[in-house]
Amino acid sequence: MLRYTVRMSRLKGKDMNRKKGRLLAIPYIIWIAGFTIIPLIFILVKAVTDVNGSLTSANLFAIFDPLHRKALLMSLSVAFFSTLICILIAYPASIILRTSRITNKSIILFILILPMWMNFVLRIFAVQLLISNNGVLNYILTAVNLPPLKIINTPWAILLGMVYDYLPYMMLPVLNSVLSIPEDVIEAAQDLGSNRFRVLTHIIFPLSLGGIGSGIIMVFVPSMTEFVIANILGGGKIQLLGNIIEQEFTVTMDWNLGSGLSVSLMAFVLITSMIFGRNNEDTAAGISL
Amino acid sequence: MEKELIRFENISKSFDSTDVLKDLTLSIHENEFVTLLGPSGCGKTTTLRILGGFEMPDSGRVFFDGMDITSLPPNKRQLNTVFQKYALFTHMNVAENIAFGLKIKGQDKSMIREKIAYSLKLVGLEGYEKRSPSSLSGGQQQRIAIARAIVNEPKVLLLDEPLGALDLKLRQDMQYELIRLKEELGITFVYVTHDQEEALTMSDTVVVMNQGRIQQIGSPEDIYNEPQNAFVADFIGESNLLDGIMVRDCLVNIGGLDFPCVDTGFGTDNPVDVVIRPEDVELSSSGEGQTKGRVISIVFKGVHWEMHVESDIGITFLVKTTDHFPVGSTVGISVDPYNIQIMHKPVSEDAQVYGQDESSEGEGYEP
Numbered sequence: 001m002l003r004y005t006v007r008m009s010r011l012k013g014k015d016m017n018r019k020k021g022r023l024l025a026i027p028y029i030i031w032i033a034g035f036t037i038i039p040l041i042f043i044l045v046k047a048v049t050d051v052n053g054s055l056t057s058a059n060l061f062a063i064f065d066p067l068h069r070k071a072l073l074m075s076l077s078v079a080f081f082s083t084l085i086c087i088l089i090a091y092p093a094s095i096i097l098r099t100s101r102i103t104n105k106s107i108i109l110f111i112l113i114l115p116m117w118m119n120f121v122l123r124i125f126a127v128q129l130l131i132s133n134n135g136v137l138n139y140i141l142t143a144v145n146l147p148p149l150k151i152i153n154t155p156w157a158i159l160l161g162m163v164y165d166y167l168p169y170m171m172l173p174v175l176n177s178v179l180s181i182p183e184d185v186i187e188a189a190q191d192l193g194s195n196r197f198r199v200l201t202h203i204i205f206p207l208s209l210g211g212i213g214s215g216i217i218m219v220f221v222p223s224m225t226e227f228v229i230a231n232i233l234g235g236g237k238i239q240l241l242g243n244i245i246e247q248e249f250t251v252t253m254d255w256n257l258g259s260g261l262s263v264s265l266m267a268f269v270l271i272t273s274m275i276f277g278r279n280n281e282d283t284a285a286g287i288s289l
Numbered sequence: 290m291e292k293e294l295i296r297f298e299n300i301s302k303s304f305d306s307t308d309v310l311k312d313l314t315l316s317i318h319e320n321e322f323v324t325l326l327g328p329s330g331c332g333k334t335t336t337l338r339i340l341g342g343f344e345m346p347d348s349g350r351v352f353f354d355g356m357d358i359t360s361l362p363p364n365k366r367q368l369n370t371v372f373q374k375y376a377l378f379t380h381m382n383v384a385e386n387i388a389f390g391l392k393i394k395g396q397d398k399s400m401i402r403e404k405i406a407y408s409l410k411l412v413g414l415e416g417y418e419k420r421s422p423s424s425l426s427g428g429q430q431q432r433i434a435i436a437r438a439i440v441n442e443p444k445v446l447l448l449d450e451p452l453g454a455l456d457l458k459l460r461q462d463m464q465y466e467l468i469r470l471k472e473e474l475g476i477t478f479v480y481v482t483h484d485q486e487e488a489l490t491m492s493d494t495v496v497v498m499n500q501g502r503i504q505q506i507g508s509p510e511d512i513y514n515e516p517q518n519a520f521v522a523d524f525i526g527e528s529n530l531l532d533g534i535m536v537r538d539c540l541v542n543i544g545g546l547d548f549p550c551v552d553t554g555f556g557t558d559n560p561v562d563v564v565i566r567p568e569d570v571e572l573s574s575s576g577e578g579q580t581k582g583r584v585i586s587i588v589f590k591g592v593h594w595e596m597h598v599e600s601d602i603g604i605t606f607l608v609k610t611t612d613h614f615p616v617g618s619t620v621g622i623s624v625d626p627y628n629i630q631i632m633h634k635p636v637s638e639d640a641q642v643y644g645q646d647e648s649s650e651g652e653g654y655e656p
């Protein structure tokens with residue numbers, strides 16, 4: 001009898017907790033519904049309908065129009081190369097930081113994060129100032145009798161801007177994963193006969209793949225959908241898919257086409273994330289750093 | 290004694306101006322099970338890391354098989370290490386972990402597969418090839434770490450507190466496993482622990498260290514029965530560590546009472562340290578003995594009783610016997626001359642080092 005009452009009251013307690021938990025979740029549910037789910041449904045509906053509201057697949061397949069295909073290709077290549085360059089900078093830097101005798105690695109991390117505290121549009125204007133035809137870079141070049149560089153308003157300028165903007169997002173997860181490899185694991189590999197190169201290829205590299213995966217997602221995804229950098233550093237001459245979508249929404253006012261292109265782009269992004277985010281437990285760790 | 294395999298010669302090492310090893314000289318022979326024993330921070334791991342090649346001594350040389358290996362990198366040394374925290378490769382399965390060293394040596398696939406199976410059998414984990422290290426228990430990971438090291442057939446295996454993370458039962462099982470392995474493989478073991486019981490159980494030779502200096506080198510029996518200074522006596526087992534005055538050869542005065550002993554060569558009327566093990570203090574209920582005392586506490590410890598006896602000579606003895614004496618009863622106290630161990634008093638802390646002194650009976654361990 002006694003046992004029965006105890007069990008009952010415990011059950012009641014559990015129920016109460018659950019109720020309270022549900023209550024606390026409501027603000028988040030409203031947030032997610034209002035700012036993620038509902039807009040997404042709205043976009044999806046627009047994407048599969050035309051101006052009159054009748055069903056069509058034209059907007060979804062509009063990405064294969066020559067104009068859009070060209071923009072997609074440009075977006076893909078800019079995103080691909082900016083991600084690649086970020087890896088090529090971040091990975092060796094992380095290895096060097098790990099092996100260096102700098103004991104206070106958090107200072108380095110702080111310096112890396114510092115630019116992220118500034119608005120990214122402002123940072124891009126700073127880059128524009130540096131590389132424009134009459135900018136600081138060319139001023140220095142002509143001062144030392146070298147020919148000026150004409151990179152503003154070219155894909156190269158966009159690439160530079162993206163690398164500059166997104167490098168910390170690659171650096172953080174990669175550095176985190178490289179630094180978190182225990183020293184004794186590396187010593188064990190040496191103990192078993194590995195030289196430095198083999199330690200790098202067989203231990204450090206595979207153990208930091210998770211961080212690289214996170215970095216790829218965090219750089220590739222935003223640079224795929226980027227349009228502000230292209231507007232400022234491309235001078236409106238370089239069309240990324242992001243620019244075209246932006247124009248459909250703000251200039252042409254064809255929301256159906258804009259939505260269709262957005263959904264196609266989203267599919268690309270999802271596929272990439274799935275490829276690089278697979279069995280990647282480090283993602284969260286990489287971001288939380 | 291077998292041939293000398295490893296020699297540390299006057300090794301000194303300091304980290305940020307604190308001396309960690311001070312002029313350490315030690316030789317290790319083929320097929321020997323040598324244990325470095327000492328309190329935390331005394332430099333055991335540092336000694337092992339210098340042997341493994343992970344740390345360079347500030348001065349002194351390390352010889353292996355007659356060759357100076359002081360500056361040889363770890364991957365070129367013919368020894369393997371079992372790390373304290375196992376240090377398994379988490380991105381590889383058990384078989385790949387074990388094969389790691391063999392692949393570097395370029396052995397062929399069927400040979401490697403055979404050796405993996407053999408080494409897994411040795412550590413009692415047959416069929417674990419495909420498992421991931423993170424899916425194993427602490428004891429199993431430990432055994433994989435051992436398998437990964439011994440599969441390379443090193444001449445010497447270095448083990449840094451390999452059983453530290455295991456529970457008592459598993460630790461005892463693994464102690465016997467390791468001894469069995471060593472006998473089966475016939476390799477030299479250099480073992481680090483701060484557990485004196487483990488050291489005494491497993492080793493051929495125990496090296497007792499304190500504050501970067503070797504205090505005593507000897508067989509487990511030597512270390513226990515003939516500690517060469519107060520530190521060793523205090524660190525190994527429990528003991529009554531007493532101040533005494535050596536009256537003459539074979540007679541020591543403790544608390545104003547002369548006790549016959551067997552040690553010679555300490556001069557006359559010299560202050561000395563005296564060790565009497567708790568199990569060597571003999572009590573009699575009749576009150577007869579060299580002196581008398583009163584039992585002030587008694588605790589049951591399983592096999593024996595542990596008690597404190599306040600003696601008439603002003604010394605409280607720690608005593609272990611299988612007999613029970615009630616608290617408050619008067620007992621006679623006597624000690625066999627052979628069970629009184631006399632040691633020099635250290636002149637200073639720095640002088641408290643191992644040396645071939647006259648009190649040790651033959652059994653020299655000349656490097």
Ligand SMILES: Nc1ncnc2c1ncn2[C@@H]1O[C@H](COP(=O)(O)OP(=O)(O)OP(=O)(O)O)[C@@H](O)[C@H]1O
Nearest residue numbers: 304305309327328329330331332333334335336483
């Ligand atoms: N890389 C290092 N940098 C600075 N000090 C160190 C380093 N390695 C060891 N020490 C210091 O050297 C001393 C000896 O360390 P060591 O690891 O050899 O001790 P140990 O005998 O293995 O102790 P434990 O039983 O706790 O493992 C300690 O005081 C330690 O703080």
Ligand SMILES: [Mg+2]
Nearest residue numbers: 333334335449
């Ligand atoms: Mg240690």
